[in-house]
Structure formats: C-alpha cells, structure tokens
Amino acid sequence: MYEFAPAARLRDVTMRDGLQLTGKMLPTERKLEVIRALIGLGVPELEIGSMARGDKVPPMANTLEVIGELTAEELAQCWVWVATPRHVEKAAAAGARNFQYCFSASDSHNRANIGRSTEDSLAAMPAAVDIAHSVGGAIELCIATSFTCPFEGAVSPDRIIEIADDERATGATDIVIADTxxxxxxxxxxxxxxxxxxxxxxxxxxxxxxxxxxxxxxNTLAAISAGAGMVDGSLGGLGGCPFAPGASGNTPSEDILFATRPTWFAPETLAALVDLSEHLLTELGEPMRSKTVQGARSEARAFEWVV
Structure with a gap:
C-alpha cells in the first residue's frame, strides 16, 4: 500500500478551521454527523470547534452544543480551539478534554485574531494549562503565523524557538507549527x-x-520527514483564517491520506470519504479543492483508488 514513513497521525480540522470562513452555518446535528462519520472511517483525531466569539466567527457559535452531545470516548479523539483560560474553562465544563491553545508568533496577527499581544497570550498560558490539567485534559501550544504574517511579512525561525522554549508553555503535550x-x-x-x-x-x-x-x-510530507507526529487537513481543502488576508483553504485531508497511506486507509475508505466531502462542500456552496477527490472521480477505472 506504500505507506509513507515515518508515520504521522492525521487530524481532520474541517469542523473548526474548515468551517470558519464559510458563509453558511451548520446545525449541531449535521456537525455531529460529520464528526461521527470521520471517526467511524478511522480518522484518529479531529478538531471539532472553537471558543471564538460567535459574533466574530458565526460558524463556531454552536461549539459548546457540539461538545455537549459527544460521548467521553468520542471527545477523547477531539480537540477544541481556545485562546484564553476562560475558553478552556467553558469548553471543559461542556465536556472537552483536549484543548488547542493558540496565539500568533506576530503581534499584528495576534491582535487581529485574538485582540491582544502575543506576550499577553503567552502570559495567560499557565492558567490555561492548570485548568486543562485539573480536569485530566491535554493542552497544545499552537503557534499561528509560524512562517509568515499577513501584516509583518516573514517571521524569524528564532522567534518560534523562543516561544517554544518559554517556561510559560510548560505543560503542553504538543506544539503546533502553523503555516497559516x-x-x-x-x-x-x-x-x-x-x-x-x-x-x-x-x-x-x-x-x-x-x-x-x-x-x-x-509541506506536510516535509514536516513528517523532519519529525512531525501529527498533521492537519480538512475535507476538500475547506477553510482559511478570517483574520489572515491571502490565506486559502487547508491542505485537503484526502490528499494527505492518499499520499501517506496509513494502515487504516484503503480504497473503500477513500470512497466513503469522497462521498462525505462532496456532499458537505455542496451543502456549504464551497469549491472542491482536493486533487485526490478529483482523481477518484476520473474515468481511469483500472486504478483501484478510482471510485
């Protein structure tokens, strides 16, 4: 099956990063259908929502309702985007146990995205870590604009290392390096x-x-080869940041899976994923950006991955 080595886990971020730029709200019931379909297909980890304000990012307004409807077993595979200790507290009260604490390497983007300086976000992280750990949860240090900022340009790699080494990030189980x-x-x-x-x-x-x-x-394959143990993608390449001019969709989950071929991924898995992706993007009125989905719908019937 030509599994890519070293292996890395896929985290599908459709329900958070994928949805946040769409103009159409998905009801809680539909989000739950997609989440459970992805888990059922074998996707090991998912990002299911954000604690961003609903008036700022409307597609995320029902995140707490989504968390509340999922079982503890399902939530063990799910991550929620947070930016403050209060976000962690609210998500934890709803049942979440995995928290992605995110801020930007560049002050300009952090102020646009979160409304505070990078230093202020970092200073608040120990409180967020304490809350996550108090409920037996895990928390990630997520550094947005790790390579470039839409307002400041190139970001020095030394800046990322400085943040990653900061003692206030102690307690994070993962570090997310984001090419925003x-x-x-x-x-x-x-x-x-x-x-x-x-x-x-x-x-x-x-x-x-x-x-x-x-x-x-x-870039995803380069990251895995260099040591990344998990990589993010979204169905059909859906997504983008509302506070990052010039950013387009995420790397398609289907393309990452077709390239890396984890042991749980087979032609029949792709067929189900293609159906799920096509129906969701049609429902949202969004274009299909996945080359794998396009290839899977080709006329090359002798190729086992064509559906």
Missing part, C-alpha cells in the same frame, strides 16, 4: 520542524498547513 497563510516551502518547513525537534522541550510536533500556493501536501 500557506506561503512556506518544503525546505523551510523541514528546517523549522527540525529545529523545534532538536532545540525545544520534547513534545509531539503537529504541522498545520494551508494550500494557498499549492504546496500543502509537499
């Missing part, structure tokens, strides 16, 4: 992931990529 704008190239991704692996505390490294310049899959 999708402007990085494979050698650049490999270099930064390699430095994070070699120069910062031992944590699982997660790569979050976007496909703005068509390098989403290449």
């Amino acid at each position: 704008l999708g402007q990085a190239v494979p050698a650049q991704v490999a270099a930064l992931i390699g430095r994070v692996a070699g120069e910062t505390p031992s944590r699982r490294i997660v790569f979050h990529g976007h496909d703005t310049w068509g390098l989403g899959v290449a």
Whole structure:
C-alpha cells in the first residue's frame, strides 16, 4: 500500500478551521454527523470547534452544543480551539478534554485574531494549562503565523524557538507549527520542524498547513520527514483564517491520506470519504479543492483508488 514513513497521525480540522470562513452555518446535528462519520472511517483525531466569539466567527457559535452531545470516548479523539483560560474553562465544563491553545508568533496577527499581544497570550498560558490539567485534559501550544504574517511579512525561525522554549508553555503535550497563510516551502518547513525537534522541550510536533500556493501536501510530507507526529487537513481543502488576508483553504485531508497511506486507509475508505466531502462542500456552496477527490472521480477505472 506504500505507506509513507515515518508515520504521522492525521487530524481532520474541517469542523473548526474548515468551517470558519464559510458563509453558511451548520446545525449541531449535521456537525455531529460529520464528526461521527470521520471517526467511524478511522480518522484518529479531529478538531471539532472553537471558543471564538460567535459574533466574530458565526460558524463556531454552536461549539459548546457540539461538545455537549459527544460521548467521553468520542471527545477523547477531539480537540477544541481556545485562546484564553476562560475558553478552556467553558469548553471543559461542556465536556472537552483536549484543548488547542493558540496565539500568533506576530503581534499584528495576534491582535487581529485574538485582540491582544502575543506576550499577553503567552502570559495567560499557565492558567490555561492548570485548568486543562485539573480536569485530566491535554493542552497544545499552537503557534499561528509560524512562517509568515499577513501584516509583518516573514517571521524569524528564532522567534518560534523562543516561544517554544518559554517556561510559560510548560505543560503542553504538543506544539503546533502553523503555516497559516500557506506561503512556506518544503525546505523551510523541514528546517523549522527540525529545529523545534532538536532545540525545544520534547513534545509531539503537529504541522498545520494551508494550500494557498499549492504546496500543502509537499509541506506536510516535509514536516513528517523532519519529525512531525501529527498533521492537519480538512475535507476538500475547506477553510482559511478570517483574520489572515491571502490565506486559502487547508491542505485537503484526502490528499494527505492518499499520499501517506496509513494502515487504516484503503480504497473503500477513500470512497466513503469522497462521498462525505462532496456532499458537505455542496451543502456549504464551497469549491472542491482536493486533487485526490478529483482523481477518484476520473474515468481511469483500472486504478483501484478510482471510485
């Protein structure tokens, strides 16, 4: 099956990063259907929502309702985006146990996205860690704009290492390196992931990529080869950041899976994933950006992955 080595887990972020730029709300029941379908197909981890204010990011307004309807077993595979200790507290009260504490490496984007400086977000992280740990949960350090900022331009790799080494991030189980704008190239991704692996505390490294310049899959493979243990993708390449001009959709989950071929992924899994993806994107009125989905619908019937 040509499984890519070293292996990394896929986290599907459709229900958070994928939805946040869409103009159409998905009801709680529909979100639960998609989440459970992905879990049923074998997707090991998911990002299911955000504690961002509903008036700022309307598609995330029912996140607490989604969390409340999922079982503890399902929630063990699910992550929720948070940016403050209060976010962690509210999500934990609803039942969440995995929290992605996110802020930007660049002050300009952090102020646009979260409404505070990067230093203020970092200063609040120990309280967020304490709340997560008090409920037996896990928390990630997520660094947005790890490569470029839409307002400040290139971000120095030294800045990422500085944040990753900050004692106030102690307690995070993972570190997420995010190519928020999708402007990085494979050698650049490999270099930064390699430095994070070699120069910062031992944590699982997660790569979050976007496909703005068509390098989403290449960057993801480069990240895995350099030490990332988990990578993010969304169905059909859905997504983008409402506070990052120029950012397009996430790297398609289907493309990452077709390239990496984890043991649980087979032609019949792809067929079900294609159906799920096509129906969801049609429902949302969004374009299909996955090359794998397009290939799977081709006329090359002798190829086992064509559905």
